[in-house]
Amino acid sequence: MNLYGVKAIYKFEMARMKRTIMQSVLSPVISTCLYFVVFGSAIGSRMGDIDNISYGAYIIPGLVMLSLLMQSISNASFGIYMPKFSGTIYEVLSAPVSYVEIVLGYVGAATTKAVILGLIILATAKLFVDYSILHPFWMFSFLVLTAMTFSLFGFIIGIWADGFEKLQIVPMMIVTPLVFLGGTFYSIDMLPEIWQTISLFNPVVYLISGFRWAFYGVSDVHVGISVGMTMVFLTMCMTAVWWIFKTGYRLRS
Amino acid sequence: MQPDISVKHLNKIYEDGFQALKDVNLEIYPGEIFALLGPNGAGKTTLISIICGIVNKSDGEVKAAGHDIVKQYRKAREAIGLVPQELNTDSFETVWDAVSFSRGLFGKAPKPAHIEQVLKDLSLWDKRNNRIMSLSGGMKRRVMIAKALSHEPRILFLDEPTAGVDVELRRDMWEMVRKLRENGTTIILTTHYIEEAEEMADRIGVIRQGEIILVEDKNRLMSKLGKKELRLQLQQKLDKLPGELTLEPIELSEDGYELIYTFDSQQQQAGVARLLRTLGDLDIEYRDLQTRESSLEEIFVGLVHE
Numbered sequence: 001m002n003l004y005g006v007k008a009i010y011k012f013e014m015a016r017m018k019r020t021i022m023q024s025v026l027s028p029v030i031s032t033c034l035y036f037v038v039f040g041s042a043i044g045s046r047m048g049d050i051d052n053i054s055y056g057a058y059i060i061p062g063l064v065m066l067s068l069l070m071q072s073i074s075n076a077s078f079g080i081y082m083p084k085f086s087g088t089i090y091e092v093l094s095a096p097v098s099y100v101e102i103v104l105g106y107v108g109a110a111t112t113k114a115v116i117l118g119l120i121i122l123a124t125a126k127l128f129v130d131y132s133i134l135h136p137f138w139m140f141s142f143l144v145l146t147a148m149t150f151s152l153f154g155f156i157i158g159i160w161a162d163g164f165e166k167l168q169i170v171p172m173m174i175v176t177p178l179v180f181l182g183g184t185f186y187s188i189d190m191l192p193e194i195w196q197t198i199s200l201f202n203p204v205v206y207l208i209s210g211f212r213w214a215f216y217g218v219s220d221v222h223v224g225i226s227v228g229m230t231m232v233f234l235t236m237c238m239t240a241v242w243w244i245f246k247t248g249y250r251l252r253s
Numbered sequence: 254m255q256p257d258i259s260v261k262h263l264n265k266i267y268e269d270g271f272q273a274l275k276d277v278n279l280e281i282y283p284g285e286i287f288a289l290l291g292p293n294g295a296g297k298t299t300l301i302s303i304i305c306g307i308v309n310k311s312d313g314e315v316k317a318a319g320h321d322i323v324k325q326y327r328k329a330r331e332a333i334g335l336v337p338q339e340l341n342t343d344s345f346e347t348v349w350d351a352v353s354f355s356r357g358l359f360g361k362a363p364k365p366a367h368i369e370q371v372l373k374d375l376s377l378w379d380k381r382n383n384r385i386m387s388l389s390g391g392m393k394r395r396v397m398i399a400k401a402l403s404h405e406p407r408i409l410f411l412d413e414p415t416a417g418v419d420v421e422l423r424r425d426m427w428e429m430v431r432k433l434r435e436n437g438t439t440i441i442l443t444t445h446y447i448e449e450a451e452e453m454a455d456r457i458g459v460i461r462q463g464e465i466i467l468v469e470d471k472n473r474l475m476s477k478l479g480k481k482e483l484r485l486q487l488q489q490k491l492d493k494l495p496g497e498l499t500l501e502p503i504e505l506s507e508d509g510y511e512l513i514y515t516f517d518s519q520q521q522q523a524g525v526a527r528l529l530r531t532l533g534d535l536d537i538e539y540r541d542l543q544t545r546e547s548s549l550e551e552i553f554v555g556l557v558h559e
Contacts, residue, residue, distance in 0.1 A: 002327070008357030012346075043268055087341030091400070094305040094335050095358040096327040252309050253267060 005097040009174025010112075012080050017113050024075070025117060028067045032121050035063050036128040039185065041190025044129070047232075050187050051218040056129040060122075061212040065146065068118045069179060069204070072147045073171045076110035076154030081086035082163055084250075090249035093252060099245030103155065111144065118143050131215065138223075145230050146207050152237035159250050179202040188220045203233055255319055256280040257332075257408050257439040258304060263313035265299055265463075273299040275463040277313070281456075283407075286430065286440045288450035288471075290553055291460035297443040298338060300460070301410050305335045318407060331359060334406030336397050338413040338443075344386035348377055351385060352399045359404035371399045374429060391422045398426070408439045415449060427453055447553050459553065476547075482545045483514040483525060488538040497531050512539075 017024045040056030047055040083089040092102060107221065125131065133139050160222050161167045182204030199205050200221070210226025213219035244251065260283040265274040271298045281287045291297050302308035304315055306326060315322045318332035327449060343351050352368050372378045375395040380388060385396055394414070401409060411430070415423040423446075430440055430453055448507055450471070457474055459467040467474070490509040503514045512532075516524045532539065 002360040004357045004360050004362060008354050011357075012354050015346075015350070086343065087337075087339055088343055090305075090307050090335070090337050090341060091355060091358060093307045094330060094333065096330040096360050097358065098327075248309055252307065 002095075002097050002101050005095060006101045006105045006108070009092070009102065010109045011039055011184060013075075013106060013109030014112065016079070017075075017093075017109075024071070024113060027121065027122055028071055028117060030126055032063050032067050033128065035059070036125055040125075040129040046189070048189075053216050053218065054129075057131040058187075058212075059185055059218075060125050060131050061215050062127060062208045064118050064121050064125075064143075064207050065204070065211055066176075066179045066184060067121055068114050068143065068147055069150050069175055069207075070112040070171055071117050072110055072150035073154035073175060075113045076107055076151040077158035077167050077171075079106045079110055079160065080155055080158035081167055082159075089251070097165075099241070103152070103241055107148065107151045107155050110154060110211070111147045114147035114151060115143055118147065133215050134217045135214045139211070140216055142207070142211045142226075142230075145227075145234070146211070149230060149234040149237060151181075152234065152241060156237060156240050156244065159244055162250070175204075178202050179208075183208045183220055203229060206230065254282055256316075257283045257318055258441065259314075259316040260300070260304070261314045263293055263300070263303065263315060264309045264311045265296075265303060265308065273463050274303075277460075277463070277465050279458060279465055279468065281439060281441060283439050284434060284437050285443060285455045286453050287456050287457045287458060289441060289443045289460060290447065290450060290455035291443075295460045296459055296463040298412055299463075301335070301412050301441070301443065305333055305410060306330055309441050310504040319326050327360075331404070332407050334401035334404065334409045336401045336409070336411045338416065340390065340397065342385045342393050342396055347384055348372065348388075348396055348399070349381040351396060352403045355400040356403040359406075363402045367405065368399075368403060371402050374432075375399050376425070391418045394418055394422070398429070402433075407437070408441070410432060411440065411442045411444075413443055415444065415446060423449070423557050428488055480515050480517065480546075480551075483516070483528070483538040484545070485514070485532070485544045486510060486541040487512065488540050491537070495535055495537070497535060498528075503528070 036056070039059055044054065044056035044059070050058045083092060097105075102225045128168065157167065157170050181197070181199065182202045188199045188205060191199060206221060206226040206229035209220040210223050210230065215225070243249070258279065260277055260279040263274055263277040264272070266272045277296075277300060279300075289297050289300070299308060303310045303315060304322060306322060306329075310323075317329040318326040320332070322329045346354070349368065349372070352372065353363065355366075356364070356368065369378070372381055375398060376393050377392070377399055380392060385393060388396065394417075398414070399412075415426055418426070428450070430442070434440060442450065442454065454471050455469070457469055457471050458465055486511050491505055491512075492509060494503065494505045498512075501517065503512055505512060514524070514528055
């Protein structure tokens with residue numbers, strides 16, 4: 001295994017985070033804090049508890065998940081798209097690195113960055129809302145697994161995209177609505193029955209539900225199903241990446 | 254001797270049906286400088302890109318440093334350094350970081366002393382902490398060469414390395430290429446500057462419309478396909494070419510004061526002596542004579558337009 005190659009890509013991507021700290025870290029932290037202030041402290045204090053959890057605390061897992069998904073996708077898609085855009089991808093393609101190693105470097109770095117951001121947001125949330133974490137191990141596991149899965153998804157988008165607009169379409173037009181409708185701000189039990197059924201087709205419901213369970217021990221769907229669905233999505237992304245490298249789709253002509 | 258690059262029956266057909274390479278066979282030996290010449294779109298970059306792993310081959314076998322580029326891609330690619338035609342560089346990285354990144358990517362442990370030497374050889378040492386975006390085009394080209402040399406490859410591909418660089422930098426690069434060859438590096442060069450190939454190459458390959466039409470030792474090529482020209486400035490004007498000279502490949506200039514005799518490099522002795530004897534017999538006097546050998550460029554142009 002070319003560990004030096006993996007390390008080189010990983011370090012390169014992490015260095016990009018340092019260079020763009022305003023965009024990579026501060027911006028998502030500030031915008032999530034605004035949610036905490038508005039929905040947690042201001043409006044949240046006038047809303048009733050959900051499953052015996054204050055509204056401000058209830059929305060924390062969903063908001064962390066929102067940033068985690070967006071940043072995982074953004075980091076990984078930009079990571080692989082930029083070398084394609086600038087032409088420096090030739091170096092990665094001509095290097096003695098396998099596709100597994102390329103993915104480890106890019107997706108590993110994107111996952112790390114998203115997890116760091118998620119933890120910063122969690123720490124910042126403490127300033128605005130009082131919350132507890134019932135299952136810290138599972139909370140961290142969900143954090144890492146989700147970041148990894150969506151970084152892989154972002155990697156696929158980065159390879160598929162042939163312009164900056166396409167990089168933005170999937171996160172903004174698909175992922176954001178799915179997160180908002182996936183139980184970030186409410187329990188899907190509060191929806192009419194038909195919308196509850198429709199919500200079960202939203203994969204983000206399972207992510208937020210499982211993540212919330214790790215915090216408070218309550219969930220919209222059984223935690224085992226949440227883990228299972230996350231693994232299914234992870235497997236689908238890994239299969240797509242395997243196919244991309246096998247066929248050279250948008251990488252090797 | 255085992256070739257460093259071995260290409261057998263290589264074909265490349267792109268998805269749109271365009272056949273970029275047609276049954277290419279080529280062997281390049283350790284320590285030689287091989288110049289691959291061809292007009293735009295002839296297939297030079299496609300051939301290099303396949304050997305380096307950037308483009309998939311359609312058919313055929315390619316080995317680099319004795320390793321199959323598909324089955325043993327790690328070993329094959331470890332041996333290769335590539336300087337591509339386009340100035341594709343990172344913008345925000347420093348020179349040092351970019352070159353160190355390349356070394357790591359190719360699976361080599363950090364070796365700051367080597368990076369330092371490469372940067373010094375390429376006059377980049379003073380710029381090592383500069384961001385690449387702040388460098389001039391010529392300096393960026395040097396960075397790309399430094400990146401290609403960072404992992405100490407035994408085979409170096411230079412795809413149009415001096416395109417758009419100034420004369421001084423071009424000379425520096427030629428010097429660097431010669432030093433690399435002295436250290437045993439095999440160099441494959443594509444260039445539009447035939448002068449460059451003439452100056453540096455040991456062997457020349459000419460590719461046209463995806464086919465290798467010629468591979469020859471440079472000196473032998475120039476001797477075999479090169480023409481020599483003898484120009485004789487006459488004392489007195491000739492109205493027409495005397496009948497005794499019409500069998501020779503000889504022309505009379507428009508003003509009638511110059512005879513131009515073209516001959517193969519290999520047949521020079523007999524032809525020139527015969528011509529001068531004939532002129533003496535005809536009492537045609539000349540005040541000066543010049544000879545000129547055709548350049549590689551003229552040979553190349555002749556080949557690709559055949």
